[in-house]
Ligand SMILES: [Zn+2]
């Protein structure tokens with residue numbers, strides 16, 4: 001049984017429930033350790049991340065909950081921090097505040113220019129995604145995808161977050177290979193080259209189970225074929241729900257655990273007394 005989840009949103013960002021609701025859902029799901037990870041604020045206008053001014057309140061509320069539920073669960077302060085492909089960087093505000101956290105998840109969501117307020121996103125809608133590929137990548141999904149995986153590689157080596165978030169988010173609107181063919185050699189090569197750098201960085205890759213709950217058919221991140229490639233390279237993993245509501249707190253955990261064991265994995269990362277430790281799968 002998976003007994004933790006470190007990718008959890010709340011109503012500080014685009015999640016539906018309060019921090020406390022999510023904590024209670026985690027306790028009910030049998031977790032012994034969990035981390036809250038709202039979307040860190042961005043250096044441009046948007047309606048889905050935390051506001052800069054809310055960060056102190058967020059950390060204060062978490063410290064209160066940590067004490068209140070200490071006899072039930074270990075709670076940790078996290079954030080999902082954005083890396084920007086066009087800047088090859090994270091925000092100054094993220095850099096300033098990272099040290100206040102117990103752990104960080106880093107992910108890429110934006111596509112195109114992040115220097116205006118008209119940013120496009122990989123995961124907002126297929127139309128928005130395709131518009132940005134037309135505008136910024138000569139209408140070539142291949143150009144964008146190669147830039148995306150180079151960006152992930154640069155992000156993990158430069159910033160060494162604890163956890164790499166949803167490795168292949170770019171497949172969200174590619175059901176039935178609508179935008180690119182994930183069997184093609186160039187695609188697999190881009191992913192594998194990225195994994196080599198992830199391995200070198202020493203960080204964990206999250207097995208992100210939550211996408212299917214919001215967009216049926218997407219499956220997990222990373223895709224099933226990538227997990228044996230992670231295992232071959234002995235890349236450590238965590239299992240997380242990317243939970244945006246209490247219903248998603250442990251969505252697909254049982255099936256995911258069985259699949260990971262089929263792929264050869266025997267353990268997953270959990271924060272215990274403030275340190276990442278490997279815990280056995282299937283127990
Ligand atoms: Zn994300």
Ligand SMILES: [Zn+2]
Pocket residue numbers: 007009080242
């Ligand atoms: Zn997330």
